[in-house]
Amino acid sequence: DGGITQSPKYLFRKEGQNVTLSCEQNLNHDAMYWYRQDPGQGLRLIYYSQIVNDFQKGDIAEGYSVSREKKESFPLTVTSAQKNPTAFYLCASRRGAGANVLTFGAGSRLTVL
Amino acid sequence: AQTVTQSQPEMSVQEAETVTLSCTYDTSENNYYLFWYKQPPSRQMILVIRQEAYKQQNATENRFSVNFQKAAKSFSLKISDSQLGDTAMYFCAFMKHGVGSGGGADGLTFGKGTHLIIQP
Numbered sequence: 001d002g003g004i005t006q007s008p009k010y011l012f013r014k015e016g017q018n019v020t021l022s023c024e025q026n027l028n029h030d031a032m033y034w035y036r037q038d039p040g041q042g043l044r045l046i047y048y049s050q051i052v053n054d055f056q057k058g059d060i061a062e063g064y065s066v067s068r069e070k071k072e073s074f075p076l077t078v079t080s081a082q083k084n085p086t087a088f089y090l091c092a093s094r095r096g097a098g099a100n101v102l103t104f105g106a107g108s109r110l111t112v113l
Numbered sequence: 114a115q116t117v118t119q120s121q122p123e124m125s126v127q128e129a130e131t132v133t134l135s136c137t138y139d140t141s142e143n144n145y146y147l148f149w150y151k152q153p154p155s156r157q158m159i160l161v162i163r164q165e166a167y168k169q170q171n172a173t174e175n176r177f178s179v180n181f182q183k184a185a186k187s188f189s190l191k192i193s194d195s196q197l198g199d200t201a202m203y204f205c206a207f208m209k210h211g212v213g214s215g216g217g218a219d220g221l222t223f224g225k226g227t228h229l230i231i232q233p
Contacts, residue, residue, distance in 0.1 A: 033220045040122070042204060042225040050218050058219070090158065092220065100146045100165075100208055102221055104158035 002027045004105035006091050011110050013078075013085075021076045021108045023091035029103070030096035032074035036060060037088040037107075046089075049074055050096075078110060086112045115140040115207050119224035126195055127232050133180075134190045134227050136205030144210035147181065147188045148221065152202040161203070164188065166210065195231050202226045 004025045013019045023032065031050045035043040045058030049068040063082025068074055078085045088109050092102040117138045126132045138147070149161040164172045164181050171179050176196075180189045192199055206221040 040225060042223040045220060048220055107156050
């Protein structure tokens with residue numbers, strides 16, 4: 001079945017460490033997105049990519065980095081520069097131009113100790 | 114930029130009752146899409162219903178329907194005959210329309226959500 005796989009589901013890190021969250025899709029979607037979810041804040045856009053080797057900053061990109069070397073993969077790195085990284089992270093994809101539905105992965109919960 | 118506001122942080126109703134969740138938005142766009150997503154305790158985001166702004170008819174999906182008031186920039190969700198499985202966070206979301214202007218390229222703008230609890 002087609003879908004989006006996020007890993008790991010739970011991740012713990014010490015302060016000052018970088019961590020990479022994986023997002024893989026087999027839907028052949030062109031566009032991919034990373035959102036951050038905090039209690040009472042809804043979902044906020046971190047980065048998005050419409051095509052391979054291209055990506056744009058979202059509303060809260062500071063302290064994060066991404067790459068899009070393959071169509072099916074859009075990993076997110078949470079760097080030590082991110083002041084408050086503990087959150088739930090959701091990856092999503094969209095078929096492409098003209099498509100209006102986002103499909104979401106199951107999410108990754110990052111906790112900084 | 115667009116904003117989405119959900120003014121009800123939490124709501125609680127009895128099973129089988131009808132409940133309405135509110136959503137207002139602000140945008141300068143004329144064509145766009147509006148969505149309601151459900152996030153149950155599993156935290157998987159599930160699309161409930163979507164509305165195209167240029168369509169006057171309100172969208173309906175089984176027990177879920179919307180009241181779309183474009184002039185008022187209001188987009189409420191009505192759940193009829195509520196069930197225990199409807200207990201979840203509900204998010205209202207906005208997406209720009211259009212291909213040429215990159216509409217939709219930056220994904221969805223979400224409200225902060227309403228926690229809906231269905232009591233047995």
